[in-house]
Amino acid sequence: MDACGAAGVQWGGSVGPARTRPGGVGRRSVLAMDVAGDLELYAQMCFLRHFEERADSLYRQGLIHGPVHLGLGQEAVAVGAASVLRPGDYSLGTYRGHAHALARGAPPDAVLAELLGRAGGICGGKGGSMHITSVEHGYYGSYAIVGAHLPIACGLAWAAKIRRTGQVTVCFFGDGTTNIGAFHEAVNLAAVWRLPVVFVCENNWYMEYTPIAEVIPVELPAADRAAAYGLDRVVVDGNDVAAVRQVVGGAVSAARSGQGPSLVEAQTYRLKGHSAADGGAYRPAEEVALWRGRDPLLRARAALVQAGTAEAKLDEIDSRTRSDLADLARQVLTRPAPDPSAAWTDVWSDGSWQWRN
Amino acid sequence: MAELTYRQAVAAALAQEMARDERVVLLGEDVASGGVFKTTGGLRERFGPDRVWNTPISEQAIAGAAMGAAMAGLRPVAEIMFADFYATCWDQVANEIAKVRYMTGGQVSMPLVLRGANGSGGLGFGSQHGQSVENWAMCVPGLKIASPAGPAEAFGLLAAAIRDNDPVLVFEHKALYGRKEEVPDGEHVVPLGQARTVRAGRDVTLVALSITVGTCLAAADELAGEGIEAEVIDLRTLVPLDAAAVLGSVERTGRLVVVEENPGQLGWGASLAAIAAQEAFGSLVAPVTRVTGGNVPLPVAASLEAEVDVSPQRVLAAVRALLGATEQKTTLSG
Numbered sequence: 166m167d168a169c170g171a172a173g174v175q176w177g178g179s180v181g182p183a184r185t186r187p188g189g190v191g192r193r194s195v196l197a198m199d200v201a202g203d204l205e206l207y208a209q210m211c212f213l214r215h216f217e218e219r220a221d222s223l224y225r226q227g228l229i230h231g232p233v234h235l236g237l238g239q240e241a242v243a244v245g246a247a248s249v250l251r252p253g254d255y256s257l258g259t260y261r262g263h264a265h266a267l268a269r270g271a272p273p274d275a276v277l278a279e280l281l282g283r284a285g286g287i288c289g290g291k292g293g294s295m296h297i298t299s300v301e302h303g304y305y306g307s308y309a310i311v312g313a314h315l316p317i318a319c320g321l322a323w324a325a326k327i328r329r330t331g332q333v334t335v336c337f338f339g340d341g342t343t344n345i346g347a348f349h350e351a352v353n354l355a356a357v358w359r360l361p362v363v364f365v366c367e368n369n370w371y372m373e374y375t376p377i378a379e380v381i382p383v384e385l386p387a388a389d390r391a392a393a394y395g396l397d398r399v400v401v402d403g404n405d406v407a408a409v410r411q412v413v414g415g416a417v418s419a420a421r422s423g424q425g426p427s428l429v430e431a432q433t434y435r436l437k438g439h440s441a442a443d444g445g446a447y448r449p450a451e452e453v454a455l456w457r458g459r460d461p462l463l464r465a466r467a468a469l470v471q472a473g474t475a476e477a478k479l480d481e482i483d484s485r486t487r488s489d490l491a492d493l494a495r496q497v498l499t500r501p502a503p504d505p506s507a508a509w510t511d512v513w514s515d516g517s518w519q520w521r522n
Numbered sequence: 523m524a525e526l527t528y529r530q531a532v533a534a535a536l537a538q539e540m541a542r543d544e545r546v547v548l549l550g551e552d553v554a555s556g557g558v559f560k561t562t563g564g565l566r567e568r569f570g571p572d573r574v575w576n577t578p579i580s581e582q583a584i585a586g587a588a589m590g591a592a593m594a595g596l597r598p599v600a601e602i603m604f605a606d607f608y609a610t611c612w613d614q615v616a617n618e619i620a621k622v623r624y625m626t627g628g629q630v631s632m633p634l635v636l637r638g639a640n641g642s643g644g645l646g647f648g649s650q651h652g653q654s655v656e657n658w659a660m661c662v663p664g665l666k667i668a669s670p671a672g673p674a675e676a677f678g679l680l681a682a683a684i685r686d687n688d689p690v691l692v693f694e695h696k697a698l699y700g701r702k703e704e705v706p707d708g709e710h711v712v713p714l715g716q717a718r719t720v721r722a723g724r725d726v727t728l729v730a731l732s733i734t735v736g737t738c739l740a741a742a743d744e745l746a747g748e749g750i751e752a753e754v755i756d757l758r759t760l761v762p763l764d765a766a767a768v769l770g771s772v773e774r775t776g777r778l779v780v781v782e783e784n785p786g787q788l789g790w791g792a793s794l795a796a797i798a799a800q801e802a803f804g805s806l807v808a809p810v811t812r813v814t815g816g817n818v819p820l821p822v823a824a825s826l827e828a829e830v831d832v833s834p835q836r837v838l839a840a841v842r843a844l845l846g847a848t849e850q851k852t853t854l855s856g
């Protein structure tokens with residue numbers, strides 16, 4: 166069964182014709198954006214917004230086992246970057262990774278089942294919110310140890326370079342990551358090996374609960390460090406989906422054509438706290454209000470209206486996406502828990518867990 | 523049969539596997555120029571720069587790049603020059619490489635090898651370059667661990683590790699690199715998880731790994747002169763652990779001495795002793811005994827190092843005490 170269609174949730178709703186990814190699984194995908202319009206980008210961001218708000222609500226109801234880190238407010242980075250990737254490209258994200266998985270085409274019901282600890286979770290219930298992975302869609306994992314996945318992204322890019330496949334790897338991480346050793350080891354290796362990898366720093370100005378000015382000695386955590394690795398200083402408005410698409414698109418093209426890695430700093434803001442358990446009270450009200458005014462959905466919406474899209478159409482996308490996700494959550498919640506026997510599988514490649522005879 | 527040193531055996535195994543499978547690629551510090559322990563000599567010249575990659579001194583990048591390449595379908599072999607340096611990339615090894623298959627519900631495979639120089643062996647490398655650290659890895663489900671005791675084992679276990687679809691850490695012993703031995707001709711692969719009986723005996727089972735195999739054989743020679751027949755088992759791999767081989771031997775001998783180079787705090791020998799206590803209790807006629815490295819950081823001066831390293835003399839003392847205690851117990855109970 167089509168995972169999205171099961172609950173009536175479709176990417177982009179009635180916007181444009183349904184597309185199937187080459188070699189994909191028959192569901193609509195946010196990939197293959199070559200014919201995508203601004204309206205579809207908006208619809209995708211709208212989907213991510215409502216997915217995360219639904220996740221927040223489910224967390225508050227005590228239905229999610231373990232921590233959840235929401236990408237509310239950062240949708241334009243995920244959608245803009247995914248829109249320039251090809252099906253065979255690799256991407257990786259952090260524990261704040263729902264949006265990045267979904268933006269590559271991970272089935273929303275399987276992601277939600279993973280969050281809710283229900284059968285059919287995308288990682289079989291063994292990863293949870295912080296480890297959402299969909300290899301089938303090129304999303305090679307969400308990593309919960311800060312910085313760990315930058316060296317891993319180098320490895321994926323290295324394999325593509327050795328095999329001359331033209332695949333590009335895009336690795337998303339936060340501002341706080343620029344202080345950990347793995348960041349520097351990975352960007353250095355990518356630069357000296359000229360790997361086809363694009364590092365995208367989502368600078369949301371807070372390292373967990375701490376403003377970055379307290380912990381980072383330069384103004385811009387990624388951009389101001391690029392020169393140390395011989396890379397250009399690249400900053401993009403991370404709340405402008407078109408700008409992200411353009412800048413990350415340029416970096417991806419450069420990587421694909423053998424010009425080596427890029428380090429892109431996308432400036433954005435978390436609309437909520439570090440995790441769903443955090444109210445974010447340490448942030449000044451004026452600052453939050455300022456960034457709420459820069460909400461990527463509001464801005465995309467304003468641009469669409471200015472270009473002639475009817476507000477009613479945008480309202481319809483918004484309300485239908487919201488209700489589709491409510492339906493999806495209800496449907497996933499009717500599923501049973503994973504069979505306990507699954508805890509004993511997938512340690513080794515033969516499927517077993519035994520370490521001795 | 524060709525006579526190879528342990529380091530030549532490592533290079534020969536790498537060459538064998540690189541020739542049969544183009545997905546096998548090497549990375550590490552100085553590997554393109556043969557490596558500081560000369561275990562990768564000639565491989566760059568033979569297989570070219572796309573197969574053998576020099577890295578910066580960046581163990582996190584090395585281990586992480588190996589992981590990413592393995593996820594993409596290559597079979598990377600990464601050199602971690604000294605096993606002590608796993609401490610600098612332990613997140614990649616213990617949190618990522620070991621767990622990614624499980625955490626993703628089996629979406630990815632992790633066919634990679636991390637290999638490098640391990641152990642003391644009385645070379646004066648000290649606390650940060652001379653440790654035996656297999657135990658670090660043994661605490662983490664998801665890692666396989668091989669620790670070869672000689673050239674033929676080094677060749678065969680490394681070949682098996684490269685062919686394995688799971689992550690394998692191969693701990694080569696730096697004090698054995700110069701050791702020469704006949705290595706079988708042709709394709710040579712030693713399956714992971716199969717211990718070998720190096721010497722048969724009926725009185726006591728000595729379980730060894732890597733350099734302590736030689737330590738135990740030396741002790742067994744001495745014991746034979748005293749009329750004591752020691753059986754020496756080389757575990758070869760800690761994960762998978764061939765516990766059945768040990769339990770079978772203990773059933774025959776009734777006595778078990780575990781000889782490990784690392785400190786005794788925790789230690790793989792403790793795990794093995796617990797298995798024997800639980801599953802071979804009826805066969806044991808004496809307490810399980812462990813001979814281990816000292817529970818101190820490794821000192822450098824030769825006299826201090828010898829004080830804490832395992833040695834045939836310490837194995838002899840343990841076996842004599844064990845047999846003495848058993849005889850005393852037998853006499854008393856008789």
